[in-house]
Amino acid sequence: MSNKSVVVLDYGFGNVRSAERALAHAGAQVEITRDYDKAMAADGLLVPGVGAFAACMEGLRAARGDWIVGRRLSGGRPVMGICVGMQILFGRGIEHGIEAEGLDEWPGAVEPLRAPVVPHMGWNTVKAPGDSQLFAGLDEGERYYFVHSYAVRTWELEVTNPHVPAPKVTWSTHGEPFVAAVENGPLWATQFHPEKSGDAGARLLRNWLDTL
Amino acid sequence: MTLAVRVIPCLDVDNGRVVKGVNFQNLRDAGDPVEMAKIYGEEGADELTFLDITASSGDRETTYDVVRRTAEQVFIPLTVGGGVRTPEDVDKLLRAGADKVGVNTAAIARPELIREIAERFGSQVLVLSVDARRCTPTPDGASVTPSGYEVTTHGGRRGTGIDAVEWAHRAAELGAGEILLNSMDADGTKDGYDTAMIEAVRKHVTVPVIASGGAGKLTDFAPAVAAGADAVLAASVFHFGDLRIGQVKDALRDAGHPVR
Numbered sequence: 001m002s003n004k005s006v007v008v009l010d011y012g013f014g015n016v017r018s019a020e021r022a023l024a025h026a027g028a029q030v031e032i033t034r035d036y037d038k039a040m041a042a043d044g045l046l047v048p049g050v051g052a053f054a055a056c057m058e059g060l061r062a063a064r065g066d067w068i069v070g071r072r073l074s075g076g077r078p079v080m081g082i083c084v085g086m087q088i089l090f091g092r093g094i095e096h097g098i099e100a101e102g103l104d105e106w107p108g109a110v111e112p113l114r115a116p117v118v119p120h121m122g123w124n125t126v127k128a129p130g131d132s133q134l135f136a137g138l139d140e141g142e143r144y145y146f147v148h149s150y151a152v153r154t155w156e157l158e159v160t161n162p163h164v165p166a167p168k169v170t171w172s173t174h175g176e177p178f179v180a181a182v183e184n185g186p187l188w189a190t191q192f193h194p195e196k197s198g199d200a201g202a203r204l205l206r207n208w209l210d211t212l
Numbered sequence: 213m214t215l216a217v218r219v220i221p222c223l224d225v226d227n228g229r230v231v232k233g234v235n236f237q238n239l240r241d242a243g244d245p246v247e248m249a250k251i252y253g254e255e256g257a258d259e260l261t262f263l264d265i266t267a268s269s270g271d272r273e274t275t276y277d278v279v280r281r282t283a284e285q286v287f288i289p290l291t292v293g294g295g296v297r298t299p300e301d302v303d304k305l306l307r308a309g310a311d312k313v314g315v316n317t318a319a320i321a322r323p324e325l326i327r328e329i330a331e332r333f334g335s336q337v338l339v340l341s342v343d344a345r346r347c348t349p350t351p352d353g354a355s356v357t358p359s360g361y362e363v364t365t366h367g368g369r370r371g372t373g374i375d376a377v378e379w380a381h382r383a384a385e386l387g388a389g390e391i392l393l394n395s396m397d398a399d400g401t402k403d404g405y406d407t408a409m410i411e412a413v414r415k416h417v418t419v420p421v422i423a424s425g426g427a428g429k430l431t432d433f434a435p436a437v438a439a440g441a442d443a444v445l446a447a448s449v450f451h452f453g454d455l456r457i458g459q460v461k462d463a464l465r466d467a468g469h470p471v472r
Contacts, residue, residue, distance in 0.1 A: 116418065119335065121215075121389070122258065122420070122443070123258055123472040124214070124215050125213045145288070147311075149336075195287065197287070198287055
């Protein structure tokens with residue numbers, strides 16, 4: 001049991017209860033709130049997200065979540081985004097032809113997934129870098145639960161400074177390759193739902209908690 | 213990297229209790245949906261579906277409690293259907309811990325409900341349940357609907373004259389994220405899924421299709437997937453212990469379909 005404290009950011013667009021239960025199950029002390037002091041003080045901040053990109057961004061800004069995430073990151077405090085909570089970390093989202101600005105922590109666009117059957121719904125495998133901490137101890141054939149119609153198809157951030165560790169990007173494929181997870185300094189994210197991914201998801205959440 | 217075929221057990225829940233008989237060992241309370249859900253989760257179920265058949269809407273609190281307790285203990289997706297009539301019903305189920313909500317009759321009466329739910333909560337929460345049957349041809353040999361399949365209500369007893377394939381297509385356009393296609397002809401027969409109907413719907417929708425109705429033996433599942441189903445749902449064969457989730461997955465794997 002990690003005994004780490006995690007705040008699940010409550011901005012009206014996440015499956016906060018599922019995230020709370022899964023994190024508690026993984027051993028964390030969890031609170032669902034949008035309180036600035038609490039969100040800043042927690043060992044980790046988890047940003048869930050369900051629904052439309054633009055609506056999530058609107059909700060996030062209304063709850064001053066954009067500010068909380070930014071402040072935590074500038075202090076090197078861990079943040080993890082899940083599903084749309086990952087998508088909004090990118091530069092922009094394009095849904096139904098409408099473009100919305102994201103938090104732009106990472107350059108790139110969230111675009112419609114081109115596959116015969118969409119949403120991409122169900123359990124898929126991923127290809128994680130060998131030195132991934134998030135997927136440590138998890139077999140390559142392990143499956144995670146995805147539910148999404150939009151995805152990041154191109155990873156654009158290039159780190160050229162040799163003193164800055166390169167981001168670890170994990171990929172999956174549904175019709176075409178897309179970003180399934182990112183580990184970049186204090187900012188981690190998954191397109192899939194670890195809180196709904198059974199034992200594999202629990203292990204993954206513990207891996208995150210262990211880094212806090 | 214290929215998406216796995218999902219194997220989904222469905223539990224009929226009445227007033228917080230599992231309706232159909234169960235035949236599991238090591239089950240403290242065979243009538244408790246939470247206990248059943250845990251066992252199915254441990255056996256490798258990819259999702260769970262609760263069909264709430266509680267007659268009185270006043271007893272809905274029991275359902276929410278069951279959903280809450282299940283979501284606390286089972287970390288795989290949970291769909292809850294039955295009696296969902298308004299976006300508020302959806303909101304309550306999601307807050308209780310459901311990941312997806314099944315909508316059936318209320319959407320037939322008022323298709324706009326699909327759009328309302330999808331706009332507020334996202335398409336991914338909305339499973340449109342279609343109870344369909346083959347139409348009885350009219351005396352001149354013509355079928356009642358263009359596809360030959362018709363949407364029914366009241367557990368298949370009442371025809372609506374609505375074309376099942378067109379309805380599935382329209383529902384997806386309105387925002388349903390998934391179609392649960394239940395064959396009322398095959399339901400309860402254990403003679404296998406209605407693969408022709410699955411094929412007909414698959415051709416006209418691009419959202420995932422869950423095959424339901426007719427599963428009886430291990431060899432029934434692969435043909436449903438070959439016909440275009442993204443997931444296979446069954447109830448009694450699992451509850452009575454005739455088939456185990458793992459066996460169904462082995463059978464699918466042997467037939468060349470990816471499983472978790």
